[in-house]
Amino acid sequence: MSKKERQQLLLQIIADNPFVTDRELTRQLKVSIQTIRLDRMELGIPELRERMKQMAEHSYDQVRSLPPDEVVGDIVDLQLDKSGISIFEIREEHVFSRNGIARGHYVFAQANSLAVAVINDEIALTASADIRFVRMVRLGEKCISKAYVRSLAGRRGKAEVDVFTYVGEEMVFQGHFVVYRSAAEEYSEGGSRSADRH
């Protein structure tokens, strides 16, 4: 096997198992550990620990913004059964890498989370929604969602919530949500009142 072939194979192996040590690589490629290390140097592949660190940092950044808990976006104001405001910054993880436009479901998720959070019941579940993406949202933009409870039917009933999301002065999204309350685990989209932050 030529040097080039070996290095291609090495790239391949590390690509689909980044947790492999140099020692394991010597076994798979049948060359000395020094050769492995020279190859890594030439290919600019960092050592195992550095690779793990980078993955951990990357995921840590993601975890801070991806939904690790019930709510997408930081709720900064909440008047139960009345209104609420949340802020969500569009970051690298939320956009199409090709054009830097936010994936719609993140914009949707922020609004949906807020609509559920604003309802003052043990269990609140989204039943349906009518949504409109008014304009695209770009990387780095800060989305401010405002939710208003429009109607509250009796116990175990429906609530209607309107959510508007803005970037600065511009409205980028609007949605009308119908949320079931207290009807524990009867309809889709869970989320209880204990959901406040991650």
Add this chain to the structure above:
Amino acid sequence: MSKKERQQLLLQIIADNPFVTDRELTRQLKVSIQTIRLDRMELGIPELRERMKQMAEHSYDQVRSLPPDEVVGDIVDLQLDKSGISIFEIREEHVFSRNGIARGHYVFAQANSLAVAVINDEIALTASADIRFVRMVRLGEKCISKAYVRSLAGRRGKAEVDVFTYVGEEMVFQGHFVVYRSAAEEYSEGGSRSADRH
């Protein structure tokens, strides 16, 4: 500061910066490195490298199933401008840990991705949607989405797409999407024809 207080503080510090070394902790807590290590032992906190490894492994698992590309769900059938089918399995990362119910935006994202993918244009962007979560989706369930193009207005116009998502025989979600075509970067929700996997 008592031992208990210090250990609480240590938990706190590591919680909001898991990348801290023992050496850095001695500076922040003003105790010897041995004390730090005894505290970590008692609290069951692994060493920095082990913490990073765990985070890396966790993120690696996630990355394999979370949307690293444009499409959520595996598209298994696609007749451009006509219909499409995608499969998406609800996994640990997609549910509320509390009750094992899928977060709505994943169900939405699968349908939305498919609605955009089925349109045969360079650029397709969701403009609005009318959606209904018919029943909740649970951990482990396989969601099969079927999209049907209902109307195609002339060049640079709108298309209407209906999407139904099933678990087995049961419909769990339905949505009516209005998608803008070719109007490059004019409305929200990007997604080009190159989106086919992940």
Add this chain to the structure above:
DNA sequence: TCATAATTTAGAACCTGGTACTAATATGTA
């Protein structure tokens, strides 16, 4: 064919961020 260059292997010293263990030294507390 022989010299030179590229490639591969070997080995030693050193590094970080620890673990494991022993032992000494505070600091309470009954």
Add this chain to the structure above:
DNA sequence: TACATATTAGTACCAGGTTCTAAATTATGA
């Protein structure tokens, strides 16, 4: 005062490397 608890100190060792020097092997070209 005596004993227990908590804290600090120090040494040996480990994984998974880097860095460096040097030897051995394998092309390659003239």
